[in-house]
Amino acid sequence: xxxxxxxxxxxxxxxxxxxxxxxxxxxxxxxxxxxxxxxxxxxxxxxxxxxxxxxxxxxxxxxxxxxxxxxxxxxxxxxxxxxxxxxxxxxxxxxxxxxxxxxxxxxxxxxxxxxxxxxxxxxxxxxxxxxxxxxxxxxxxxxxxxxxxxxxxxxxxxxxxxxxxxxxxxxxxxxxxxxxxxxxxxxxxxxxxxxxxxxxxxxxxxxxxxxxxxxxxxxxxxxxxxxxxxxxxxxxxxxxxxxxxxxxxxxxxxxxxxxxxxxxxxxxxxxxxxxxxxxxxxxxxxxxxxxxxxxxxxxxxxx
Ligand SMILES: C[S@@+](CC[C@H](N)C(=O)[O-])C[C@H]1O[C@@H](n2cnc3c(N)ncnc32)[C@H](O)[C@@H]1O
Numbered sequence: 001x002x003x004x005x006x007x008x009x010x011x012x013x014x015x016x017x018x019x020x021x022x023x024x025x026x027x028x029x030x031x032x033x034x035x036x037x038x039x040x041x042x043x044x045x046x047x048x049x050x051x052x053x054x055x056x057x058x059x060x061x062x063x064x065x066x067x068x069x070x071x072x073x074x075x076x077x078x079x080x081x082x083x084x085x086x087x088x089x090x091x092x093x094x095x096x097x098x099x100x101x102x103x104x105x106x107x108x109x110x111x112x113x114x115x116x117x118x119x120x121x122x123x124x125x126x127x128x129x130x131x132x133x134x135x136x137x138x139x140x141x142x143x144x145x146x147x148x149x150x151x152x153x154x155x156x157x158x159x160x161x162x163x164x165x166x167x168x169x170x171x172x173x174x175x176x177x178x179x180x181x182x183x184x185x186x187x188x189x190x191x192x193x194x195x196x197x198x199x200x201x202x203x204x205x206x207x208x209x210x211x212x213x214x215x216x217x218x219x220x221x222x223x224x225x226x227x228x229x230x231x232x233x234x235x236x237x238x239x240x241x242x243x244x245x246x247x248x249x250x251x252x253x254x255x256x257x258x259x260x261x262x263x264x265x266x267x268x269x270x271x272x273x274x275x276x277x278x279x280x281x282x283x284x285x286x287x288x289x290x291x292x293x294x295x296x297x298x299x300x301x302x303x
Contacts, residue, residue: 088161095163112156112182121195130202132202138207140167140168147172151179153179169182198232200238205240208221220252240299263301272297
């Protein structure tokens with residue numbers, strides 16, 4: 001199997017003046033955006049936002065894999081062409097020395113190494129607490145915010161984009177976060193193989209890659225099969241929260257999720273809710289709003 005390294009060494013290139021549609025003025029030559037064609041988390045917050053807070057924790061938790069030297073995690077294990085939902089393209093992106101250091105030094109503390117076997121999350125966190133899982137956290141702005149304001153719940157973040165993982169590792173260390181663990185891995189594989197059925201209190205998918213072109217719609221993460229997987233992993237009474245700034249993707253989410261057995265749209269058929277307090281307005285989203293996009297928050301209850 002041939003694939004480009006998901007764990008790039010710091011790549012520097014000549015800055016060129018090509019604008020991306022999200023307003024990022026330039027990027028190193030030859031580097032594409034950090035995620036799908038319309039999104040650019042590279043331009044988003046560097047992880048040192050003003051949301052920085054410490055999150056006092058009732059119990060000091062053991063650290064994942066303490067003492068182990070981090071081997072670069074692989075973001076997926078099956079041949080790329082055979083992934084169930086090809087929702088991402090691995091791109092090098094900017095990878096700074098600080099992010100590299102974060103992987104070297106902080107991964108043992110916050111990272112979970114994917115191994116494709118059922119995971120005992122109580123053992124990972126050293127306690128039994130409700131669990132929130134965020135898919136595709138980008139730079140981790142929302143995950144960081146939520147973990148700090150909700151210390152009684154454990155947070156699991158899934159992301160394939162290495163620079164974003166690096167940024168969040170640094171932010172979590174700054175916050176001394178005790179209730180967050182990260183996978184640098186394909187969300188579909190983690191959910192299918194490591195999360196027990198009924199083990200999640202909440203799943204969040206914020207601004208997933210919209211894959212605009214019709215022929216790419218099958219790459220959208222939200223698909224009937226994936227929705228059924230989410231229903232299985234959510235505990236009864238659990239919650240699914242999605243946000244998008246593309247009306248066409250909101251419509252697609254309604255098409256799929258309103259019809260998914262086991263999910264009920266809290267706002268009624270094809271309904272959305274105002275941004276709830278646990279989701280901050282991120283840098284990425286603010287830029288979308290400046291460009292005149294709407295934002296749709298969709299909340300589903302697991303029956
Ligand atoms: C448009 S970005 C949004 C990032 C972030 N949620 C935000 O609101 O700023 C979508 C992110 O989902 C990640 N992603 C896409 N498919 C994924 C998958 N199957 N597993 C894990 N992450 C994925 C991409 O790498 C990208 O960072």
